[in-house]
Amino acid sequence: MTVHPLRLVVLTRNLDSGRFGTAVTRWFAREVERADEFKLDLIDLSVVPLTELSGRIEDADAVMIVTAEYNHAYPGDVKTAIDAVRRPWYAKPVGFVVYGGRSGGLRAAEQLRLVFGELHAVTIRDSLGFREEDFTDGEPTDPTTTAAAAALLRQLAWWARSLRDARANQPYPG
Numbered sequence: 744m745t746v747h748p749l750r751l752v753v754l755t756r757n758l759d760s761g762r763f764g765t766a767v768t769r770w771f772a773r774e775v776e777r778a779d780e781f782k783l784d785l786i787d788l789s790v791v792p793l794t795e796l797s798g799r800i801e802d803a804d805a806v807m808i809v810t811a812e813y814n815h816a817y818p819g820d821v822k823t824a825i826d827a828v829r830r831p832w833y834a835k836p837v838g839f840v841v842y843g844g845r846s847g848g849l850r851a852a853e854q855l856r857l858v859f860g861e862l863h864a865v866t867i868r869d870s871l872g873f874r875e876e877d878f879t880d881g882e883p884t885d886p887t888t889t890a891a892a893a894a895l896l897r898q899l900a901w902w903a904r905s906l907r908d909a910r911a912n913q914p915y916p917g
Contacts (some may be wrong), residue, residue, distance in 0.1 A: 746851070747846060748780060748781055748782040749778070749780055749781050749782070749804040749900055749903045749904065749907070750781075750784060750802060750803045750804045750805075751775055751782065751783055751784065751803065751804065751805050751806070751899070751903070752783050752784045752785075752786055752799060752800060752803040752805070752806045752807070753768065753771065753772055753775060753783060753785050753786065753807045753809060753901060754788065754791065754806055754807070754808050754809065754810040754824070755768045755784045755785070755786070755787055755788065755808075755810070755892045756787075756809075756810060756811070756818060756821060757787060757788070757789040757822060758787045758789070758790075758868065761880070763801040763811075763843075763875050764809065764810075764811055764842060764843060764879045764910050766839060766878055766912075767809060767842050767873055767878065768785075768809045768840075769808060769881060770839045770878070770882060770883065771807070771809060771840050771871070771892065772785055774889065774892040774893070775896065776898065778896045778900070780895070780896075780900045781805075781896070783803075783878055784799060784803065787801060787867075788820055788821070788862040789826050789886075793823070793824060796827055796828055796829055797827065797828045797829075798831075800828045800832065800835070802816040802832040802834065804828070804836075804904075804906075804907045805835065805836045805837070805838070805899050805900075805902065805903035805904040806832075806835060806836070806837045806838075807837070807838045807839070807840060807878075807899065808821065808837060808838070808839050808840070808855060809839075809840045809841075809842075810839075810840075810841055810842075810844070810848070811841070811842055811843040811848060811849055811851065812841060812843040812844050812846065812847075812848040812849070812850050812851035813843070813851075815850045815854075816850065816851060816854050817851040817854060821855075822858070823886070825858060825859075825862070829862070832859065832862040832863065832865060833862065833915045834865070834866045834909065834910055834915040834917070835862070835863070835864050835917045836864070836865045836866075836867060836886070836899055836902035836903050836905050837855075837859050837864045837865070837866050838866070838867040838869075838870060838895060838898075838899050839851075839852040839855060839866070839867075839871070839872070840870065840871045840872075840873075841870060841871070841872050842872065842873040842874070842875075843874070844874070846872065846905040847872030847873050847877070848872045848873065849870070849894060852870045863915065863917040865902055865906065867895065867898050867899055867902065868898070869891075869894065869895050869898060869914055871888070871891060871892060871894070871895060884905075884916040886903070887905070893897065
């Protein structure tokens with residue numbers, strides 16, 4: 744039996760050089776590329792038009808959101824992008840890599856879980872959160888971070904395969 748790679752959208756806000764979020768996103772994209780089960784589709788919301796986003800989410804088997812925490816939440820342009828897609832989120836697994844502030848962005852992930860629940864998406868329990876001091880020269884300083892990313896990607900792959908097969912066998916009733 745041939746197992747096709749899972750299509751993973753990594754959705755981020757802005758990949759301008761010199762930004763902390765760019766370092767986090769680029770590092771995570773390298774981790775995805777090391778995982779044989781995924782084919783990466785990196786979407787930079789500052790470049791990709793919202794009109795293109797829905798089709799790329801529809802084609803994906805899973806989505807990972809990489810975003811900052813601002814004011815104990817996530818940025819408005821991330822919410823705009825999520826709302827622009829709507830139905831393609833149904834029965835899709837979604838994970839989070841977050842950054843910023845004392846919490847390492849975890850409050851943004853918690854709020855995003857509420858939003859994706861309303862969109863009939865399945866959020867992955869584990870997430871990765873970073874503060875700026877957790878990175879040096881584009882790499883995490885904690886040696887356990889790579890293992891945590893691999894574990895998160897394994898969980899995401901399990902849900903992506905399960906939900907892809909379920910959607911193929913019977914349309915989601917949402």
